[in-house]
Amino acid sequence: MLITRHAEAQAVLSDTRYVPPPVRQDGAEGTLAWLRAHVSRFSTGPAHAERRRELVALLSGLNPAALRSAAEALTRQRGGDWRGVPVAVLGAALGVADTRAVPAAAAGYLSGEESPQADAAVAELLKLAGVPVITLLLQAHAATEGLIETALKHAAKDQDIDMLLCETLRQDPPLKASRRLDTRTGDEVTIDLVAVNRDPDAIDPALGHVPHLTFGHGVRPCPAPEHALALAAGVLEGILK
Numbered sequence: 001m002l003i004t005r006h007a008e009a010q011a012v013l014s015d016t017r018y019v020p021p022p023v024r025q026d027g028a029e030g031t032l033a034w035l036r037a038h039v040s041r042f043s044t045g046p047a048h049a050e051r052r053r054e055l056v057a058l059l060s061g062l063n064p065a066a067l068r069s070a071a072e073a074l075t076r077q078r079g080g081d082w083r084g085v086p087v088a089v090l091g092a093a094l095g096v097a098d099t100r101a102v103p104a105a106a107a108g109y110l111s112g113e114e115s116p117q118a119d120a121a122v123a124e125l126l127k128l129a130g131v132p133v134i135t136l137l138l139q140a141h142a143a144t145e146g147l148i149e150t151a152l153k154h155a156a157k158d159q160d161i162d163m164l165l166c167e168t169l170r171q172d173p174p175l176k177a178s179r180r181l182d183t184r185t186g187d188e189v190t191i192d193l194v195a196v197n198r199d200p201d202a203i204d205p206a207l208g209h210v211p212h213l214t215f216g217h218g219v220r221p222c223p224a225p226e227h228a229l230a231l232a233a234g235v236l237e238g239i240l241k
Helices: 006-013 032-036 045-060 064-077 085-093 102-106 116-126 131-154 161-171 193-197 225-240
Strands: 177-182 188-192
Touching: 006 177, 006 188, 006 193, 032 116, 045 131, 064 085, 064 225, 085 131, 085 225, 102 116, 102 131, 116 131, 131 161, 131 225, 161 193, 161 225, 188 193
Parallel strands: none
Antiparallel strands: 177 188
């Protein structure tokens, strides 16, 4: 089932019967498949709650304003070469100085596409940090860098950076769809994030537009929207200001 209406998407995301499609649980320890089976994004029930709590605890020690400033400074230091900046800044804040293995590990993190290169990268990262920290670094590469890349396509001279990011998340999110499995029927539900974020029936008069669901909603919201936006904003300020 394809969902394109904002209210229907909110209802699904708020209902515990809808869970992420299962990922394989038999991957050898230290591989990409093993990692995906041990992160909150692909977990359900008590396992998801506990793993999400670990992420929230880690993030509580990070100041978004400091991340934003560091991302801007590193982007300028690199002469506008922003690739890898979000991961480098977040890694430094989390005590991981060497983040070179992150792109290879992140290549199949969302899709589940496994490869020897991804497995080797995961193994390298596990020597440096635990699963919660690795999770945040992979998300920074897979999602935050995608947000920056998309925002740059829509950027205009002297545009407010925070508004640019808000509109990018609403109009052209880096993740175009979110999938859920109905545990009662076994049916898969796909939420078209572009469509639901533009649903005219959901316009908030105070905002003048539809509140976006790109960071999720209900029982499984993204644990780090402020941190992701801070990293993205810092990079954009380093490029555009």
